[in-house]
Amino acid sequence: MSRVTWSRVSYAATMAGMDDDRSLPLRERKKLRNRRALADAALRLFAERGFDATTLEELAEEAEVSKSTFTRTFEAKEAAGIEAEAELWAAFLATVDAGVPKGPVLDGLHRALADAMAGLDGTWDARFLATRRLAVAEPALLRYVEHHRARVREQLAAGLAARLDLDAEDLRLHVLAELAMTAFSIAGRAWVRGGGAGGRASLLAGLADAIRAVPASLDLAAE
Amino acid sequence: MSRVTWSRVSYAATMAGMDDDRSLPLRERKKLRNRRALADAALRLFAERGFDATTLEELAEEAEVSKSTFTRTFEAKEAAGIEAEAELWAAFLATVDAGVPKGPVLDGLHRALADAMAGLDGTWDARFLATRRLAVAEPALLRYVEHHRARVREQLAAGLAARLDLDAEDLRLHVLAELAMTAFSIAGRAWVRGGGAGGRASLLAGLADAIRAVPASLDLAAE
DNA sequence: GGCGAGAATGACCCTCGGTGTCATTTGATG
DNA sequence: CATCAAATGACACCGAGGGTCATTCTCGCC
DSSP states (O other), rough: OOOOOHHHHHHHHHTOOOOOOOTTTTTHHHHHHHHHHHHOOOOOHHHHHHTTOOOHHHHHHHHHOOOHHHHHHHHSSHHHTTTTHHHHHHHHHHHHHHHHEEEEEHHHHHHHHHHHHHTTOHHHHHHHHHHHHHHHHHHHHHHHHHHHHHHHHHHHHHHHHHHTOOOTTTTTHHHHHHHHHHHHHHHHHHHHHTTTTHHHHHHHHHHHHHHHHHHHHHHHHEO | OOOOHHHHHHHHHHHHTOOTTTSSSSHHHHHOOOOOOHHHHHHHHHHHOTTEEEEHHHHHHHTOHHHHHHHHHHHEEEEETTTTHHHHHHHHHHHHHHHSSEEHHHHHHHHHHHHHHHOTTTTHHHHHHHHHHHHHHHHHHHHHHHHHHHHHHHHHHHHHHHHHOOOTOOHHHHHHHHHHHHHHHHHHHHHHHHHTTHHHHHHHHHHHHHHHHHHHHHHHEOO
Protein backbone atom coordinates (compact mmCIF):
# COMPACT_ATOMS: atom_id res chain seq x y z
CA MET A 1 0.00 0.00 0.00
CA SER A 2 2.80 2.36 0.84
CA ARG A 3 4.91 0.95 -1.94
CA VAL A 4 6.76 3.67 -3.81
CA THR A 5 6.43 3.76 -7.57
CA TRP A 6 9.89 4.89 -8.52
CA SER A 7 9.06 5.27 -12.15
CA ARG A 8 6.98 8.31 -11.32
CA VAL A 9 9.69 9.73 -9.14
CA SER A 10 12.27 9.23 -11.83
CA TYR A 11 10.31 11.24 -14.34
CA ALA A 12 9.96 14.12 -11.88
CA ALA A 13 13.65 13.87 -11.24
CA THR A 14 14.43 14.19 -14.92
CA MET A 15 12.52 17.40 -14.89
CA ALA A 16 14.88 18.91 -12.40
CA GLY A 17 17.92 17.50 -14.16
CA MET A 18 18.93 15.59 -11.06
CA ASP A 19 19.69 12.46 -12.98
CA ASP A 20 22.51 11.64 -10.61
CA ASP A 21 20.78 12.55 -7.41
CA ARG A 22 22.34 10.19 -4.86
CA SER A 23 19.05 9.94 -2.98
CA LEU A 24 17.57 7.92 -5.82
CA PRO A 25 18.12 4.17 -5.97
CA LEU A 26 20.91 3.21 -8.33
CA ARG A 27 18.50 1.38 -10.61
CA GLU A 28 16.47 4.55 -11.05
CA ARG A 29 19.51 6.68 -11.67
CA LYS A 30 20.55 4.39 -14.48
CA LYS A 31 17.13 4.55 -16.03
CA LEU A 32 17.28 8.31 -15.87
CA ARG A 33 20.66 8.42 -17.46
CA ASN A 34 19.41 6.28 -20.32
CA ARG A 35 16.44 8.52 -20.76
CA ARG A 36 18.52 11.65 -20.78
CA ALA A 37 21.10 10.13 -23.11
CA LEU A 38 18.37 9.20 -25.57
CA ALA A 39 16.72 12.60 -25.42
CA ASP A 40 20.05 14.34 -25.95
CA ALA A 41 20.92 12.03 -28.80
CA ALA A 42 17.54 12.77 -30.36
CA LEU A 43 18.07 16.52 -30.12
CA ARG A 44 21.48 16.13 -31.71
CA LEU A 45 20.68 13.67 -34.48
CA PHE A 46 17.31 15.14 -35.45
CA ALA A 47 18.93 18.55 -35.86
CA GLU A 48 21.91 17.12 -37.69
CA ARG A 49 20.33 14.81 -40.21
CA GLY A 50 16.58 15.30 -39.84
CA PHE A 51 13.83 13.43 -38.06
CA ASP A 52 12.92 11.02 -40.82
CA ALA A 53 16.51 10.33 -41.74
CA THR A 54 17.29 9.19 -38.22
CA THR A 55 16.38 5.61 -37.38
CA LEU A 56 15.69 4.25 -33.93
CA GLU A 57 18.75 2.06 -34.22
CA GLU A 58 21.00 5.05 -34.82
CA LEU A 59 19.42 6.88 -31.93
CA ALA A 60 19.92 3.92 -29.64
CA GLU A 61 23.48 3.43 -30.78
CA GLU A 62 24.30 7.10 -30.17
CA ALA A 63 23.00 6.75 -26.63
CA GLU A 64 24.69 3.38 -26.22
CA VAL A 65 21.56 1.43 -25.42
CA SER A 66 19.53 -1.07 -27.40
CA LYS A 67 16.57 -0.28 -29.59
CA SER A 68 14.45 -2.17 -27.05
CA THR A 69 15.40 0.30 -24.36
CA PHE A 70 14.33 3.16 -26.54
CA THR A 71 10.87 1.80 -27.17
CA ARG A 72 10.45 1.01 -23.49
CA THR A 73 11.50 4.50 -22.47
CA PHE A 74 9.54 6.59 -24.95
CA GLU A 75 6.10 5.96 -26.31
CA ALA A 76 7.13 7.23 -29.72
CA LYS A 77 10.18 8.33 -31.66
CA GLU A 78 8.86 11.87 -31.46
CA ALA A 79 8.70 11.85 -27.68
CA ALA A 80 12.46 11.74 -27.35
CA GLY A 81 12.71 14.97 -29.30
CA ILE A 82 10.37 16.94 -27.08
CA GLU A 83 11.53 15.99 -23.61
CA ALA A 84 12.12 19.62 -22.63
CA GLU A 85 8.56 20.47 -23.59
CA ALA A 86 7.28 17.51 -21.60
CA GLU A 87 9.29 18.53 -18.57
CA LEU A 88 7.73 21.97 -18.54
CA TRP A 89 4.18 20.73 -18.62
CA ALA A 90 4.80 18.02 -16.06
CA ALA A 91 6.16 20.67 -13.70
CA PHE A 92 3.21 22.92 -14.48
CA LEU A 93 0.65 20.23 -13.70
CA ALA A 94 2.45 19.40 -10.48
CA THR A 95 2.41 23.05 -9.46
CA VAL A 96 -1.28 23.45 -10.17
CA ASP A 97 -1.96 20.26 -8.32
CA ALA A 98 -0.23 21.70 -5.28
CA GLY A 99 -2.79 24.49 -5.16
CA VAL A 100 -4.25 27.32 -7.20
CA PRO A 101 -3.67 30.77 -5.71
CA LYS A 102 -6.74 32.80 -4.83
CA GLY A 103 -8.04 35.36 -7.28
CA PRO A 104 -8.90 35.12 -10.97
CA VAL A 105 -8.07 31.61 -12.15
CA LEU A 106 -6.30 32.76 -15.29
CA ASP A 107 -3.91 34.77 -13.13
CA GLY A 108 -3.42 31.74 -10.93
CA LEU A 109 -2.50 29.61 -13.93
CA HIS A 110 -0.14 32.28 -15.15
CA ARG A 111 1.54 32.28 -11.77
CA ALA A 112 1.71 28.49 -11.65
CA LEU A 113 3.35 28.35 -15.05
CA ALA A 114 5.91 30.94 -14.02
CA ASP A 115 6.65 29.04 -10.82
CA ALA A 116 6.99 25.76 -12.67
CA MET A 117 9.43 27.29 -15.10
CA ALA A 118 11.50 28.68 -12.28
CA GLY A 119 12.03 25.19 -10.93
CA LEU A 120 13.50 23.71 -14.11
CA ASP A 121 17.19 23.00 -14.27
CA GLY A 122 19.68 25.33 -15.90
CA THR A 123 20.03 23.39 -19.11
CA TRP A 124 16.32 23.66 -19.85
CA ASP A 125 16.39 26.94 -21.74
CA ALA A 126 18.76 25.66 -24.38
CA ARG A 127 17.09 22.27 -24.65
CA PHE A 128 13.65 23.82 -24.96
CA LEU A 129 14.83 26.19 -27.65
CA ALA A 130 16.35 23.29 -29.57
CA THR A 131 13.14 21.34 -29.19
CA ARG A 132 11.04 24.16 -30.54
CA ARG A 133 13.34 24.73 -33.45
CA LEU A 134 13.03 21.10 -34.36
CA ALA A 135 9.27 21.31 -34.07
CA VAL A 136 9.20 24.16 -36.55
CA ALA A 137 11.26 22.20 -39.05
CA GLU A 138 9.72 18.77 -38.56
CA PRO A 139 5.94 18.40 -38.99
CA ALA A 140 5.98 15.07 -37.19
CA LEU A 141 7.38 16.69 -34.08
CA LEU A 142 4.98 19.60 -34.28
CA ARG A 143 2.10 17.19 -34.47
CA TYR A 144 3.40 15.33 -31.48
CA VAL A 145 3.69 18.50 -29.43
CA GLU A 146 0.09 19.32 -30.24
CA HIS A 147 -0.96 15.91 -29.10
CA HIS A 148 1.02 16.21 -25.90
CA ARG A 149 -0.40 19.60 -25.08
CA ALA A 150 -3.93 18.39 -25.67
CA ARG A 151 -3.40 15.72 -23.06
CA VAL A 152 -1.97 18.24 -20.63
CA ARG A 153 -4.99 20.44 -21.25
CA GLU A 154 -7.31 17.64 -20.27
CA GLN A 155 -5.40 16.90 -17.12
CA LEU A 156 -5.33 20.59 -16.31
CA ALA A 157 -9.08 20.93 -16.66
CA ALA A 158 -9.58 17.86 -14.51
CA GLY A 159 -7.14 19.11 -11.90
CA LEU A 160 -8.81 22.51 -11.77
CA ALA A 161 -12.20 20.91 -11.33
CA ALA A 162 -10.89 18.97 -8.35
CA ARG A 163 -9.09 21.96 -6.86
CA LEU A 164 -11.96 24.39 -7.25
CA ASP A 165 -14.59 21.81 -6.46
CA LEU A 166 -16.44 22.35 -9.72
CA ASP A 167 -17.97 19.96 -12.18
CA ALA A 168 -15.34 18.38 -14.42
CA GLU A 169 -17.36 19.38 -17.45
CA ASP A 170 -17.73 23.03 -16.48
CA LEU A 171 -17.19 24.87 -19.74
CA ARG A 172 -15.29 27.65 -18.04
CA LEU A 173 -12.56 25.30 -16.86
CA HIS A 174 -11.90 23.99 -20.33
CA VAL A 175 -11.83 27.47 -21.72
CA LEU A 176 -9.38 28.59 -19.04
CA ALA A 177 -7.10 25.61 -19.59
CA GLU A 178 -7.10 26.34 -23.29
CA LEU A 179 -6.40 30.02 -22.71
CA ALA A 180 -3.46 29.53 -20.39
CA MET A 181 -1.78 27.09 -22.72
CA THR A 182 -2.49 29.12 -25.82
CA ALA A 183 -0.96 32.15 -24.17
CA PHE A 184 2.21 30.21 -23.50
CA SER A 185 2.22 28.78 -26.97
CA ILE A 186 1.98 32.20 -28.55
CA ALA A 187 4.67 33.61 -26.30
CA GLY A 188 6.91 30.66 -27.06
CA ARG A 189 6.58 31.15 -30.77
CA ALA A 190 7.74 34.75 -30.53
CA TRP A 191 10.55 33.78 -28.16
CA VAL A 192 11.86 31.15 -30.53
CA ARG A 193 11.64 33.54 -33.45
CA GLY A 194 13.89 35.86 -31.46
CA GLY A 195 16.41 33.08 -30.98
CA GLY A 196 15.52 32.62 -27.34
CA ALA A 197 17.19 35.91 -26.47
CA GLY A 198 16.94 36.80 -22.82
CA GLY A 199 16.48 33.22 -21.70
CA ARG A 200 13.47 32.13 -19.76
CA ALA A 201 13.07 35.56 -18.15
CA SER A 202 12.24 36.97 -21.53
CA LEU A 203 9.94 34.05 -22.27
CA LEU A 204 8.09 34.81 -19.05
CA ALA A 205 7.70 38.44 -20.06
CA GLY A 206 6.18 37.33 -23.34
CA LEU A 207 3.82 35.06 -21.47
CA ALA A 208 2.62 37.98 -19.37
CA ASP A 209 1.93 39.93 -22.56
CA ALA A 210 -0.03 37.05 -24.03
CA ILE A 211 -2.09 36.65 -20.88
CA ARG A 212 -2.98 40.31 -21.09
CA ALA A 213 -4.06 39.82 -24.70
CA VAL A 214 -6.83 37.48 -23.65
CA PRO A 215 -9.40 39.99 -22.39
CA ALA A 216 -8.29 42.36 -25.13
CA SER A 217 -9.15 39.81 -27.80
CA LEU A 218 -12.76 39.70 -26.73
CA ASP A 219 -13.09 43.39 -27.50
CA LEU A 220 -11.73 43.02 -31.00
CA ALA A 221 -14.40 43.80 -33.57
CA ALA A 222 -14.54 43.63 -37.35
CA GLU A 223 -14.89 46.81 -39.34
CA MET B 1 -2.69 30.40 -65.59
CA SER B 2 -6.42 29.96 -65.61
CA ARG B 3 -6.03 26.23 -65.29
CA VAL B 4 -8.55 24.71 -62.90
CA THR B 5 -7.20 22.50 -60.16
CA TRP B 6 -9.94 19.94 -59.91
CA SER B 7 -8.48 18.28 -56.90
CA ARG B 8 -9.47 21.26 -54.81
CA VAL B 9 -12.91 21.34 -56.31
CA SER B 10 -13.40 17.66 -55.67
CA TYR B 11 -12.67 18.03 -52.00
CA ALA B 12 -15.18 20.86 -51.69
CA ALA B 13 -17.67 18.70 -53.52
CA THR B 14 -17.19 15.88 -51.06
CA MET B 15 -18.10 18.29 -48.35
CA ALA B 16 -21.49 18.85 -49.81
CA GLY B 17 -21.98 15.18 -50.51
CA MET B 18 -22.37 15.83 -54.20
CA ASP B 19 -20.11 13.02 -55.20
CA ASP B 20 -22.17 12.34 -58.26
CA ASP B 21 -22.72 15.91 -59.30
CA ARG B 22 -22.94 15.68 -63.07
CA SER B 23 -21.25 19.05 -63.49
CA LEU B 24 -17.98 17.53 -62.36
CA PRO B 25 -15.73 15.79 -64.89
CA LEU B 26 -16.14 12.05 -64.81
CA ARG B 27 -12.58 11.58 -63.67
CA GLU B 28 -13.27 13.71 -60.64
CA ARG B 29 -16.51 11.99 -59.82
CA LYS B 30 -14.71 8.68 -59.73
CA LYS B 31 -12.06 10.05 -57.44
CA LEU B 32 -14.77 11.34 -55.16
CA ARG B 33 -16.58 8.05 -55.14
CA ASN B 34 -13.38 6.30 -54.17
CA ARG B 35 -12.79 8.80 -51.42
CA ARG B 36 -16.28 8.45 -50.07
CA ALA B 37 -16.20 4.67 -50.31
CA LEU B 38 -12.97 4.57 -48.36
CA ALA B 39 -14.22 6.96 -45.69
CA ASP B 40 -17.42 4.97 -45.29
CA ALA B 41 -15.50 1.71 -45.14
CA ALA B 42 -13.26 3.22 -42.47
CA LEU B 43 -16.21 4.31 -40.36
CA ARG B 44 -17.69 0.85 -40.66
CA LEU B 45 -14.60 -1.27 -40.13
CA PHE B 46 -13.03 0.85 -37.41
CA ALA B 47 -16.26 0.67 -35.42
CA GLU B 48 -16.67 -3.02 -36.10
CA ARG B 49 -13.25 -4.42 -35.39
CA GLY B 50 -11.22 -1.48 -34.06
CA PHE B 51 -8.73 0.90 -35.62
CA ASP B 52 -5.59 -1.14 -35.00
CA ALA B 53 -7.22 -4.38 -36.00
CA THR B 54 -8.11 -2.97 -39.41
CA THR B 55 -5.37 -3.03 -42.02
CA LEU B 56 -5.12 -0.79 -45.04
CA GLU B 57 -5.60 -3.82 -47.24
CA GLU B 58 -8.90 -4.69 -45.60
CA LEU B 59 -10.01 -1.10 -45.88
CA ALA B 60 -9.11 -0.98 -49.53
CA GLU B 61 -10.78 -4.28 -50.22
CA GLU B 62 -13.98 -3.16 -48.51
CA ALA B 63 -14.05 -0.09 -50.72
CA GLU B 64 -13.04 -2.12 -53.77
CA VAL B 65 -9.92 -0.16 -54.56
CA SER B 66 -6.25 -0.96 -54.16
CA LYS B 67 -4.10 -0.14 -51.19
CA SER B 68 -2.23 2.26 -53.46
CA THR B 69 -5.38 4.26 -54.01
CA PHE B 70 -5.88 4.54 -50.31
CA THR B 71 -2.46 5.97 -49.63
CA ARG B 72 -2.84 8.38 -52.51
CA THR B 73 -6.23 9.56 -51.29
CA PHE B 74 -5.53 10.01 -47.59
CA GLU B 75 -2.40 11.26 -45.94
CA ALA B 76 -2.82 8.74 -43.13
CA LYS B 77 -4.93 5.79 -42.10
CA GLU B 78 -6.53 8.02 -39.47
CA ALA B 79 -7.65 10.61 -42.00
CA ALA B 80 -10.18 8.25 -43.53
CA GLY B 81 -11.88 7.93 -40.18
CA ILE B 82 -12.39 11.63 -39.62
CA GLU B 83 -13.67 12.80 -42.98
CA ALA B 84 -16.82 14.27 -41.44
CA GLU B 85 -14.73 16.33 -39.06
CA ALA B 86 -12.55 17.50 -41.92
CA GLU B 87 -15.57 18.48 -43.98
CA LEU B 88 -16.85 20.71 -41.21
CA TRP B 89 -13.63 22.62 -40.80
CA ALA B 90 -13.08 22.96 -44.52
CA ALA B 91 -16.53 24.51 -44.81
CA PHE B 92 -15.84 26.74 -41.83
CA LEU B 93 -12.60 28.07 -43.27
CA ALA B 94 -14.29 28.69 -46.59
CA THR B 95 -17.06 30.63 -44.88
CA VAL B 96 -14.65 32.78 -42.90
CA ASP B 97 -12.68 33.37 -46.03
CA ALA B 98 -15.80 34.71 -47.69
CA GLY B 99 -16.03 37.45 -45.11
CA VAL B 100 -16.29 38.05 -41.38
CA PRO B 101 -19.48 39.82 -40.29
CA LYS B 102 -19.11 43.14 -38.55
CA GLY B 103 -19.16 43.28 -34.78
CA PRO B 104 -17.20 41.34 -32.16
CA VAL B 105 -15.00 38.81 -33.93
CA LEU B 106 -15.89 35.94 -31.65
CA ASP B 107 -19.53 36.43 -32.56
CA GLY B 108 -18.56 36.52 -36.20
CA LEU B 109 -16.75 33.23 -35.88
CA HIS B 110 -19.70 31.73 -34.09
CA ARG B 111 -21.92 32.82 -36.94
CA ALA B 112 -19.54 31.50 -39.56
CA LEU B 113 -19.40 28.12 -37.90
CA ALA B 114 -23.18 27.95 -37.74
CA ASP B 115 -23.45 28.91 -41.40
CA ALA B 116 -20.86 26.36 -42.42
CA MET B 117 -22.69 23.64 -40.58
CA ALA B 118 -25.95 24.57 -42.25
CA GLY B 119 -24.39 23.92 -45.64
CA LEU B 120 -23.32 20.35 -44.95
CA ASP B 121 -25.22 17.51 -46.53
CA GLY B 122 -27.90 15.57 -44.70
CA THR B 123 -25.76 12.56 -43.94
CA TRP B 124 -23.25 14.65 -42.05
CA ASP B 125 -24.87 14.48 -38.62
CA ALA B 126 -24.70 10.72 -38.45
CA ARG B 127 -21.24 10.52 -39.95
CA PHE B 128 -19.90 13.15 -37.60
CA LEU B 129 -21.38 11.39 -34.61
CA ALA B 130 -19.80 8.12 -35.72
CA THR B 131 -16.49 9.86 -36.20
CA ARG B 132 -16.54 11.36 -32.74
CA ARG B 133 -17.51 8.09 -31.14
CA LEU B 134 -14.55 6.46 -32.83
CA ALA B 135 -12.29 9.25 -31.64
CA VAL B 136 -13.35 8.64 -28.05
CA ALA B 137 -12.58 4.95 -28.33
CA GLU B 138 -9.43 5.13 -30.41
CA PRO B 139 -6.53 7.25 -29.12
CA ALA B 140 -4.90 7.29 -32.54
CA LEU B 141 -7.94 8.95 -34.06
CA LEU B 142 -8.24 11.43 -31.21
CA ARG B 143 -4.65 12.42 -31.72
CA TYR B 144 -5.25 12.88 -35.39
CA VAL B 145 -8.24 15.10 -34.79
CA GLU B 146 -6.15 17.28 -32.51
CA HIS B 147 -3.54 17.57 -35.18
CA HIS B 148 -6.11 18.44 -37.79
CA ARG B 149 -7.72 21.10 -35.64
CA ALA B 150 -4.39 22.66 -34.87
CA ARG B 151 -3.79 23.11 -38.56
CA VAL B 152 -7.23 24.62 -39.02
CA ARG B 153 -6.51 26.98 -36.15
CA GLU B 154 -3.41 28.24 -37.89
CA GLN B 155 -5.23 28.77 -41.14
CA LEU B 156 -8.02 30.50 -39.29
CA ALA B 157 -5.65 32.91 -37.58
CA ALA B 158 -3.96 33.62 -40.88
CA GLY B 159 -7.29 34.11 -42.63
CA LEU B 160 -8.51 36.48 -39.94
CA ALA B 161 -5.34 38.49 -40.17
CA ALA B 162 -5.89 38.93 -43.89
CA ARG B 163 -9.60 39.70 -43.51
CA LEU B 164 -9.19 42.21 -40.70
CA ASP B 165 -5.98 43.62 -42.07
CA LEU B 166 -4.04 42.91 -38.90
CA ASP B 167 -0.60 41.54 -38.30
CA ALA B 168 -0.53 37.75 -38.71
CA GLU B 169 1.14 37.46 -35.32
CA ASP B 170 -1.40 39.58 -33.47
CA LEU B 171 -1.92 37.71 -30.24
CA ARG B 172 -5.61 38.47 -30.19
CA LEU B 173 -6.22 36.61 -33.43
CA HIS B 174 -4.63 33.44 -32.16
CA VAL B 175 -6.56 33.65 -28.95
CA LEU B 176 -9.80 34.15 -30.84
CA ALA B 177 -9.14 31.24 -33.18
CA GLU B 178 -8.41 29.07 -30.20
CA LEU B 179 -11.54 30.22 -28.42
CA ALA B 180 -13.92 29.59 -31.28
CA MET B 181 -12.62 26.10 -31.86
CA THR B 182 -12.48 25.22 -28.19
CA ALA B 183 -16.08 26.30 -27.80
CA PHE B 184 -17.10 23.95 -30.59
CA SER B 185 -14.98 21.17 -29.20
CA ILE B 186 -16.58 21.46 -25.79
CA ALA B 187 -20.07 21.62 -27.26
CA GLY B 188 -19.32 18.61 -29.44
CA ARG B 189 -18.20 16.55 -26.50
CA ALA B 190 -21.47 17.15 -24.67
CA TRP B 191 -23.46 16.48 -27.83
CA VAL B 192 -21.77 13.15 -28.40
CA ARG B 193 -22.25 12.18 -24.78
CA GLY B 194 -25.96 12.77 -25.32
CA GLY B 195 -25.94 10.45 -28.32
CA GLY B 196 -26.25 13.30 -30.78
CA ALA B 197 -29.85 13.86 -29.76
CA GLY B 198 -31.50 16.72 -31.56
CA GLY B 199 -29.16 16.55 -34.52
CA ARG B 200 -27.10 19.50 -35.58
CA ALA B 201 -29.64 21.99 -34.26
CA SER B 202 -28.93 20.78 -30.77
CA LEU B 203 -25.20 20.87 -31.45
CA LEU B 204 -25.56 24.49 -32.51
CA ALA B 205 -27.39 25.30 -29.30
CA GLY B 206 -24.56 23.80 -27.32
CA LEU B 207 -22.09 25.85 -29.30
CA ALA B 208 -23.95 29.03 -28.39
CA ASP B 209 -23.73 28.05 -24.73
CA ALA B 210 -20.02 27.43 -24.99
CA ILE B 211 -19.44 30.76 -26.71
CA ARG B 212 -21.24 32.47 -23.87
CA ALA B 213 -19.01 30.66 -21.38
CA VAL B 214 -15.94 32.42 -22.73
CA PRO B 215 -16.35 35.83 -21.09
CA ALA B 216 -17.78 34.09 -18.04
CA SER B 217 -14.63 32.06 -17.62
CA LEU B 218 -12.52 35.16 -17.20
CA ASP B 219 -14.53 36.12 -14.15
CA LEU B 220 -14.04 32.77 -12.48
CA ALA B 221 -11.95 33.12 -9.35
CA ALA B 222 -10.49 30.69 -6.84
CA GLU B 223 -11.79 30.66 -3.27
C1' DG C 1 -15.30 8.32 -84.22
C1' DG C 2 -10.47 7.87 -83.48
C1' DC C 3 -5.99 9.45 -81.46
C1' DG C 4 -2.47 11.01 -78.46
C1' DA C 5 -1.34 13.04 -73.90
C1' DG C 6 -1.76 12.91 -69.27
C1' DA C 7 -3.89 11.29 -65.07
C1' DA C 8 -5.31 7.69 -62.02
C1' DT C 9 -4.98 2.99 -60.72
C1' DG C 10 -3.12 -1.50 -59.28
C1' DA C 11 0.55 -4.87 -58.43
C1' DC C 12 4.89 -5.16 -56.23
C1' DC C 13 8.92 -3.82 -53.67
C1' DC C 14 11.19 -1.91 -49.70
C1' DT C 15 12.19 0.64 -45.24
C1' DC C 16 11.47 1.24 -40.63
C1' DG C 17 8.60 2.27 -36.36
C1' DG C 18 6.56 -0.24 -32.89
C1' DT C 19 5.25 -4.71 -30.28
C1' DG C 20 6.01 -9.12 -28.23
C1' DT C 21 9.02 -12.94 -26.58
C1' DC C 22 12.65 -14.82 -24.13
C1' DA C 23 17.14 -15.34 -22.18
C1' DT C 24 20.54 -12.70 -19.56
C1' DT C 25 22.20 -9.25 -16.53
C1' DT C 26 21.87 -6.29 -12.55
C1' DG C 27 20.15 -3.97 -8.56
C1' DA C 28 17.29 -4.74 -4.23
C1' DT C 29 16.43 -7.37 -0.02
C1' DG C 30 16.73 -10.28 4.11
C1' DC D 1 25.34 -14.97 0.06
C1' DA D 2 21.02 -16.33 -1.88
C1' DT D 3 16.81 -15.12 -3.72
C1' DC D 4 13.71 -12.26 -6.20
C1' DA D 5 12.22 -8.60 -9.18
C1' DA D 6 13.21 -5.49 -12.61
C1' DA D 7 15.68 -3.79 -16.54
C1' DT D 8 18.11 -4.83 -20.65
C1' DG D 9 19.39 -6.73 -25.20
C1' DA D 10 18.83 -9.84 -29.12
C1' DC D 11 15.53 -11.34 -32.24
C1' DA D 12 11.42 -12.12 -34.92
C1' DC D 13 7.27 -10.10 -36.63
C1' DC D 14 3.48 -6.98 -38.33
C1' DG D 15 1.89 -3.34 -40.94
C1' DA D 16 1.92 1.75 -42.37
C1' DG D 17 3.65 4.42 -45.72
C1' DG D 18 6.60 5.51 -49.77
C1' DG D 19 8.43 4.48 -54.37
C1' DT D 20 8.46 2.26 -59.15
C1' DC D 21 6.42 0.85 -63.27
C1' DA D 22 3.18 -1.10 -66.39
C1' DT D 23 -1.74 -0.71 -67.48
C1' DT D 24 -6.12 1.49 -67.97
C1' DC D 25 -9.12 5.25 -68.38
C1' DT D 26 -10.63 10.24 -69.26
C1' DC D 27 -10.13 14.42 -71.80
C1' DG D 28 -9.16 17.55 -75.50
C1' DC D 29 -8.38 17.67 -80.28
C1' DC D 30 -8.59 16.36 -84.97
